Amino acid sequence: MKLPMDTYRILIVEDHREVSHLLRTSLETLEHPLEVVEIPSGEEAILEASRHRVDLLVADYRLPGISGIELMHKVRQYHPQARVILITGLADPKVRKQVAEAGADSFFLKPVPIADFLDAVERHLGLVKTLLPPEPVDREPVLQEEEARTIADLIIALRQELGAQAVVLLDDKGQVVAQAGALPDKAIETSLFDLLMIVASAGQKVGRLIGQKAPDSWHVFVGKGYDLIFAPLGSNHALLIAGEKLADTSTILDTVAVFSAARPGIEQALGAIVLPAPPPASAEVEVEKEKPAEKAEEAGEEDLEPLFKAQKKIKAEDADSFWEQVAEKHGSAPTKPDVLTYEQARQLGLTPDAKP
Template sequence: MSEQFYVLIVEDHRELARVLRAGVEALGENFAVFDAPSGEEALLDAYRHEHMDAAIIDLRLPGMDGREVARRLRQRHPDIKIFLVSGQPEAELRAAAEEVQADGWFRKPLELADLLDALERKLGLVSSILGDAPVSLSAAEEERAVGRMTDLMADLRGDLGARAVLLLNDVGRVVLQAGALDSILSQDTLLALMSLYAGGVKVSRMLHTPAPRFHFHLQAEGLRLHLTSLSRQYALLVVCNQHCKTLSPDELAAAMQRTVNGLLDVMKRLGILPSQREAQDAFPPLTEALEEAAEGGDDLLALLNDGLSPEEAEDFWEQLAVDDEPPTHAINPDVLSYEQAQRLGLAPPGEESSD
């Protein structure tokens, strides 16, 4: 069962409060939202609950102002995440945010996607990939990298109107996430998606390309999934519902590729991805891959390399003859005809037998 999050909205403009509430609720069924038009009513709600995860507070309220509301909420719920919103000048809003140690501040008119992204980050719904990063990475470098990667994915999510944007590793684990999934996609579904992705990686490996480049698009009722390659180890997944923007395949691929390029740049600088030489060493040349795939099939390799003698080919075809009876099963398109075998040197030359 998903963790439950409790969010308080303190806003006296009812239309804005309605928009904020709808936006937070859209993050998932595990978000419980309470709204109040004044600080006094907000504190009553806060005192009735033993736990409150976040509060979005208008700085200017009738009666008690936003600063005082934030301070009292922190007394009641020390771990609450505070976000201030206001139409006041930026300098004044920034000073208020520093005074109450807010987790974020936003000027009106609001960019709702930015506010929701900040809320998700502070609640831990955007996880970090940096467990794979070198231990020498400083805390400041980690923070900058996480912020940059999160911004890239949040921007893509906002541009597309997507439900979520995920960075998946080769076993289907979500290593970076912007947006909430709830029960839309199970871990088994993500693993199946990456199994599909692995097929594309295998083709790239057999073709000995330096990096895979492909896109998968899957559609179900009310849900669209767009999976694109990032590297041999990572893929980017966009989860769309009916609210997603309608783009052509080329426009969608271009938008996703811009995000992929930005993520790759950060990951390479962090040392998370192998260098090009290391990647080449990890994937043997095509001839080695063929030999590995044919392990235990030395006779078949010898057949392909050396061919058959006329006598061996004649014996082969005689063993397949079935007394001139017509086939009772569908013809297998993967099986060579006698004529094709002759052209490939796998059958002795000579006149074809007449009916």
């Protein structure tokens, strides 16, 4: 069956059924036209790839008979543009290095963090993110597209001016909002973004200690093959730039100057996207919620009056019958049907000072 051009085909190759089912179920929550196919072995996946289109391969690193990396190369022989996400239960650094060098787009350790996994799927397929809060329903769709393009254009322009390998705009949860280019080491994206959010949080705390009114800090990381420059944008976003020699003594001042010049425009574009505010809490609402409980208490005491006036010795079956009638009338049984207050016991003649 030929799929519509706007439908993406995802192949999940995992020999553990529960893991495969979890990934499929999570993908089905995305609001995109996706066809998800589950296959338990690498050999069957190769046969499937030879017959049908594959836009994204999600495969276990260790499969019976063939590795996830071997499968990735086989699938790309049929579909060179296919994106690949590998998952594994092995935390061996050698495995991470092997996956990174093999050319996988993302790599996750089990248990797979579902939010990060879905974010990677959307980014690799070039889909609009659905993990962000929904936009207000009364806004014009054209305006939303223009705002998204504005942010994307600014990010692309910044990357070109700096000659960077990648520029990534992150929200305060470490999720990618916009991205131009690709990080040199895709296998560490998820861990890197999580750690940078910790850096951002620490930077904001330091800023408050020294009297900053708004987050304003720079974090420079000099690596072997490339450098990272990380800075907050307002209180809810941050910008990451990756590239060669960005932090060299001969270029760092120019890099910061270009970054600083682009910063206000990106912040302004982000500020134009107004998220819906939660409805304000109302004292009246809280009072109304308490009223039914008060009425229930009063009604329960009124129903006890006939019991107080009854004979002093109450049979167990009569008490059970009484509580059943109360539960039927008020919708729920008393929390302690076998316990009476001291006043109730006194009226029933059950206290030491009660007259026979």
